[in-house]
Amino acid sequence: MTERTTPTFAQRIRYICGGTLPPQLSDWVINDLTGPGAAGRYLMRILIPIIPPLCLFLLIPGPLWMGLSMMALLYLPLxxxxxxxxxxxxxxxxxxxxxxxxxxxxxxxxxGSAERLDYERRHGRA
Structure with a gap:
C-alpha cells in the first residue's frame, strides 16, 4: 500500500479546525502553510466561515444599513x-x-539573499 501524500477529507476538516495531521503528511503541511497561495488559503479558512453567523444581524428589525453596519463593525477588525x-x-x-x-x-x-546577491553583483562585491 502506498503512503498518502495528501490528507483524506476527514483529516482535512480536522486540520482546518486546528487539528494536527500524521507525520507522513509533513510535506503537505509545509506546502500548505508556506507554499504558493498559503496566504489566500489562510484568509479563506478564517474569513469565509464567519460570514453566515454574521448574516444573522440582517434578521434584526430595522433598516438594512443597520444590520450591514453591525456586520462591518465585527468583520473589518477581523x-x-x-x-x-x-x-x-x-x-x-x-x-x-x-x-x-x-x-x-x-x-x-x-x-532577501537573492536581493543581496543582486546588490553585490551590481556594486562589484561578488
Whole structure:
C-alpha cells in the first residue's frame, strides 16, 4: 500500500479546525502553510466561515444599513487582525505539527539573499 501524500477529507476538516495531521503528511503541511497561495488559503479558512453567523444581524428589525453596519463593525477588525497575525499563525501551526517554525519565513530569507546577491553583483562585491 502506498503512503498518502495528501490528507483524506476527514483529516482535512480536522486540520482546518486546528487539528494536527500524521507525520507522513509533513510535506503537505509545509506546502500548505508556506507554499504558493498559503496566504489566500489562510484568509479563506478564517474569513469565509464567519460570514453566515454574521448574516444573522440582517434578521434584526430595522433598516438594512443597520444590520450591514453591525456586520462591518465585527468583520473589518477581523480582517485586520487576521492579516496581522498571519505570520504568528503559520509559526504556531508549524510548531504544532512538530516542524521548525522558522520555515514560516524561508521564502523571505530566499528573497532577501537573492536581493543581496543582486546588490553585490551590481556594486562589484561578488
Amino acid at each position: 480582517i485586520y487582525f487576521t492579516v496581522a497575525l498571519m505570520y504568528v499563525y503559520r509559526r504556531h501551526r508549524l510548531a504544532k505539527h512538530g516542524l521548525d517554525p522558522h520555515l514560516a519565513d524561508a521564502r523571505e530569507r530566499q528573497r
